[in-house]
Amino acid sequence: MPRLKVFDDCINELSRLPGVGRKTATRLAMHILRQDNTYATRLSSSIQALKERTRFCDLCGGLAESALCGVCSDPYRQKHTICIVADAQDILAIEQTARFRGVYHALGGALSPMDGIGPEELRMDELLDRIRGTLSSAESAESAEPAEDKVEVEIIIATNHDIEGDTTALYLQRILREFAHNEGATIHISRIASGLPAGSHIEYADELTIFKAMEGRRRV
Amino acid sequence: MPRLKVFDDCINELSRLPGVGRKTATRLAMHILRQDNTYATRLSSSIQALKERTRFCDLCGGLAESALCGVCSDPYRQKHTICIVADAQDILAIEQTARFRGVYHALGGALSPMDGIGPEELRMDELLDRIRGTLSSAESAESAEPAEDKVEVEIIIATNHDIEGDTTALYLQRILREFAHNEGATIHISRIASGLPAGSHIEYADELTIFKAMEGRRRV
Numbered sequence: 001m002p003r004l005k006v007f008d009d010c011i012n013e014l015s016r017l018p019g020v021g022r023k024t025a026t027r028l029a030m031h032i033l034r035q036d037n038t039y040a041t042r043l044s045s046s047i048q049a050l051k052e053r054t055r056f057c058d059l060c061g062g063l064a065e066s067a068l069c070g071v072c073s074d075p076y077r078q079k080h081t082i083c084i085v086a087d088a089q090d091i092l093a094i095e096q097t098a099r100f101r102g103v104y105h106a107l108g109g110a111l112s113p114m115d116g117i118g119p120e121e122l123r124m125d126e127l128l129d130r131i132r133g134t135l136s137s138a139e140s141a142e143s144a145e146p147a148e149d150k151v152e153v154e155i156i157i158a159t160n161h162d163i164e165g166d167t168t169a170l171y172l173q174r175i176l177r178e179f180a181h182n183e184g185a186t187i188h189i190s191r192i193a194s195g196l197p198a199g200s201h202i203e204y205a206d207e208l209t210i211f212k213a214m215e216g217r218r219r220v
Numbered sequence: 221m222p223r224l225k226v227f228d229d230c231i232n233e234l235s236r237l238p239g240v241g242r243k244t245a246t247r248l249a250m251h252i253l254r255q256d257n258t259y260a261t262r263l264s265s266s267i268q269a270l271k272e273r274t275r276f277c278d279l280c281g282g283l284a285e286s287a288l289c290g291v292c293s294d295p296y297r298q299k300h301t302i303c304i305v306a307d308a309q310d311i312l313a314i315e316q317t318a319r320f321r322g323v324y325h326a327l328g329g330a331l332s333p334m335d336g337i338g339p340e341e342l343r344m345d346e347l348l349d350r351i352r353g354t355l356s357s358a359e360s361a362e363s364a365e366p367a368e369d370k371v372e373v374e375i376i377i378a379t380n381h382d383i384e385g386d387t388t389a390l391y392l393q394r395i396l397r398e399f400a401h402n403e404g405a406t407i408h409i410s411r412i413a414s415g416l417p418a419g420s421h422i423e424y425a426d427e428l429t430i431f432k433a434m435e436g437r438r439r440v
Contacts, residue, residue: 003312004285010270013263018251024239030309031238032267033274033283040271043233044264047252050230051260054253063253065224089250092223 059130061106061123062091071095071103078102080134083156084127084172086110086165090158102154105130110164111171119171128179131155135185157191161212279350281326281343282311291315291323298322300354303376304347304392306330306385310378322374325350330384331391339391348399351375355405377411381432 007029014025032040056062057069064070071077071091081102085091091104107122135151157172159165169191180187195213196205205213227249234245252260276282277289284290291297291311301322305311311324327342355371377392379385389411400407415433416425425433 003315004274004283004290006266006269006273006285007283010266013259013266016259016263017248019244019247026309026312027239028237029270030307032271033276035236037271039233039236040267043236044267046226046230046233047260047264047267049226050249051252051257053226054224056253063224063227065226070224087250089246092246095223 056088056106060091060104061108061126062088062104076101079137080152081154081156082127082131082134083158085158086160086168094158102156107159107168110159110168112164112167119175122168124175128175131176131179131185131187132183135183152186152188154188155190157189159191161194276308276326280311280324281328281346282308282324296321299357300372301374301376302347302350302354303378305378306380306388314378322376327379327388330379330388332384332387339395342388344395348395351396351399351405351407352403355403372406372408374408375410377409379411381414 010029010032011022011025014020014028015022017025020028032043053065055064055066057064057072058067059072060069062069062071064072066073078101082105083094083100083102084105084107085094086107086109088106091106094100094104105123105127107124107127109117109122111117111119111122131153134153155172155176157169159168159172173189176187176189179185193216194209195216196202196209202210230249230252231242231245234240234248235242237245240248252263273285275284275286277284277292278287279292280289282289282291284292286293298321302325303314303320303322304325304327305314306327306329308326311326314320314324325343325347327344327347329337329342331337331339331342351373354373375392375396377389379388379392393409396407396409399405413436414429415436416422416429422430
């Protein structure tokens with residue numbers, strides 16, 4: 001039997017998705033075929049709409065519907081508290097907690113010399129420009145006040161707790177300290193905690209997680 | 221930040237795919253966003269085209285572009301050799317080998333009492349009707365010849381080698397034997413072999429596979 005071109009086309013496109021091989025793509029396509037007629041239409045139009053009506057924020061690199069995302073354009077978010085993440089989806093995950101009141105900066109990945117991803121491939125310069133902007137806008141706003149009232153920026157490094165994320169966090173610390181020194185600014189830098197996941201048992205945790213949880217213990 | 225509706229819509233539709241949870245759907249959506257503009261269009265239109273231009277064959281239940289699939293409408297395929305599979309995608313897998321010259325019959329699943337799938341949920345009656353049709357059409361074609369020249373049908377059971385597949389195979393054997401007896405027809409029934417996968421090592425195979433391979437040994 002000659003294979004159906006329309007079927008193979010769909011398999012080809014689906015198997016370009018991350019983690020989807022040809023077998024999985026076939027399973028997905030068969031699933032789509034078995035659903036009622038509206039599902040394929042809803043799925044395909046939602047994909048089309050997503051791409052047409054979504055973009056990345058000019059400032060933070062997060063998901064946006066216009067030039068600035070909802071966080072960056074929100075006047076109530078604290079612009080001097082910047083949470084640095086690797087990717088835009090990390091912003092979504094942190095926003096789910098609905099606790100963070102600062103803004104974000106997505107680097108567009110994490111340092112990975114093995115994959116040829118160095119600082120130049122990431123939005124590092126944009127980060128420093130942003131901090132510089134935050135410092136100067138705060139200074140001009142406070143220009144009436146005495147100059148001794150120093151502007152402070154808080155940076156929260158929220159990269160993954162894996163090798164690439166650790167490397168990126170170390171690199172960020174270094175350039176941010178250097179930047180603070182050169183600009184004469186005060187930058188508080190922290191990194192999100194490593195430890196036992198909520199609801200987990202010590203008994204089943206791996207050694208490295210327990211070690212990190214012990215190391216990062218907090219006074220109670 | 222209010223979540224983007226267009227993003228959530230896409231996540232909702234993607235997470236209805238089998239094996240795709242909300243986390244995976246988010247990853248897929250972000251991937252789609254990162255590709256060039258044409259990918260989202262190609263993906264969505266291929267899904268739409270798949271659903272619009274593909275259907276299931278009226279006869280065998282396999283993938284088709286019209287009422288009959290490429291196999292059923294091929295005059296060179298042997299209509300008296302029927303390979304029974306659980307699902308339409310199994311037909312694609314067997315066709316890939318390009319060796320089988322008979323036709324197929326997709327049951328639309330496998331027996332699974334736990335999931336409430338009994339013989340009534342599967343295309344069992346359609347199978348018997350088809351065999352009856354094959355027998356009578358062959359008979360009428362051979363009407364000029366002496367009636368002693370008995371029509372024979374070959375059935376190859378190609379259900380999965382798991383509990384549901386085994387149960388379905390046993391059930392098929394029973395109803396086919398009964399059918400052959402009632403109709404006075406000769407039906408040769410076989411099931412595809414269980415054994416070591418091609419290129420695999422005995423050392424690493426599981427016990428059940430080795431047992432099945434021993435049990436199903438062939439004289440050489």
